[in-house]
Amino acid sequence: MNRVRLLAVLLVALAAAGCACGIKFPSAPLSQSDTARGKEAAYDTNGNGKADYFTYSDANGRVTVIAYDYSDDGQPDSFVNLASQPVERCRHFVIILDGVPYDVVKEFYDAGRLRMFYPPSRVVAPFPAMTDLAIEDALGYIPCPAMEASYYDRRDGGTTNGAWDYLRAKNAPADSLLTYRTWTIMDTAAYFSPWQVFKHEIHGAKAAFDRRDRQDVLAYFVGSAGMGTLNGKEGHVRCLEMVERMVNQITWESRGMVKFTMFADHGHTYTKEERLDMSRLLEKKGWHPARHLRDKKDFVQIEFGIVTYAAFYTHDAPGLAADLAKIDGVELAAYHADGKVFINSKNGSAVVSESSGRFKYEPEGGDPLQLNDIIAGLKAAGKVDENGFIDDRALLEATATHVYPDPLRRLWRAFYALVENVPDVVVSLEDKWYGGSPGYNLVVKIASTHGGLNHKNSVTFAMSTAGPLPPLMRSEEISKNLSAILGRPFPPRK
Secondary structure, three states: OOHHHHHHHHHHHHHHHHOOOOOOOOOOOOEEEEEOOEEEEEEOOOOOOOOOEEEEEOOOOOEEEEEEOOOOOOOOOEEEEHHHOOHHHOEEEEEEEOOOOHHHHHHHHHOOOOOOOOOOEEEEOOOOOOHHHHHHHHHOOOOEOOOOOOOEEOOOOEEOOHHHHHHOOOOOHHHHHOOEOOOOOHHHHOOOOHHHHHHHHHHHHHHHHHOOOOOEEEEEEOHHHHHHHHHHHHHHHHHHHHHHHHHHHHHHHHOOOEEEEEEEOOOOOOOOOEEOOHHHHHHHOOOEEOOOOOOOOEEEEOOOOOEOEEEEEEOOHHHHHHHHHOOOOEEEEEEEEOOEEEEEEOOEEEEEEEEOOEEEEEEEEEOOOOOHHHHHHHHHOOOEOOOOOEOHHHHHHHOOOOOOOOHHHHHHHHHHOOEOOOOOEEEEEOOOEEOOOOOHHHHOOOOOOEOOOOHHHHEEEEEEOOOOOOOEEEHHHHHHHHHHHHOOOOOOOO
């Protein structure tokens, strides 16, 4: 057994020894029936074979009433209207999952699950679709130092110690706003024994809520990332089932005096991945992988996670991007100059410009973002000004289900408004390829990952029991919209 696996096993054993899952709520009701109050689901919470807790769904299928049997006759005799529980009097439990796509949650919800919540909203993550960046966006906090914990620091002329900085959460300032997050060293174990890690996190998050020391409890779960990476969609569905049991148990225990919000950071490819060795292929084109940038043909590639994007540093961004775009497996390579973003791909090139929050797309041979038809429709609708700049919201809505959701703004932000240490070139890979740590695929079965610009990687969800959220949002709009339905700033600052 290699050292990485041994460490993971020891961490999981430590977590398992310290706690059990802690969720006892039944996974299914004893019975369901139609009543005058709505569709009733009856649960046996004490294991005596008789129903003692009941939920009632309205015409839309959302649970709006709960009830308790205090007389031990199997019939409800104490009712609570959840809508009448004022938000300002309720505690707020925020569940942040790692890497669960919108389509999976929508399908789960449409099947009658998680019905304490209003319907899930479609959320477009930033590019690259990475956890630190997306959670910072969602919580509206301090910008991350870089796209990943490892990056090339031009001030020091070298690459940072990504593993050490990851353990110290140096690239995740928003972690300081979380009430619960397991030890960062457990993130490694999440890719070897993800279900054990997820159950450990469920217990830890529930314990944090049970301390009753704050109104808003924010809990982040990395185990869902491992469940998706190793098991694809089935792994994420299993996580949602456990979350639903936790939501039901806390609602039952608190007599409904709680509001829940749940969202994730990004999507997932659900595609078996292979590592694309871009450094080796670039060497064949005359480039030199280096630790320090000195010559024009030197480049530094960040190889840290197992992700469908890659960051490069160089003195010749246009030349490097052009050669990267020719590599099989690369969807597109982008670089920045003079306030613009330049895109190279096998389907042509383009320039992205920004003006007062509006964006312009200028293809230069081909249509790398597949936007020409969409923009033509927006122009006919009066959403493009005389200089070619497109109404920002109109473009988001027009590309919500596009192969590249909200691509102009996301590409522009990647270089100008997302992180402090900006790469010179950023690559988005086809879903079957990842560009990260060499050797990871020898110790981890990779059934899915994330990071790229396309729909699978980028679109996730948000939902709440406090009120309906807009059906389409960017990650950075979650905080503002939650503040509106809560009637107070979210998240609270320490």
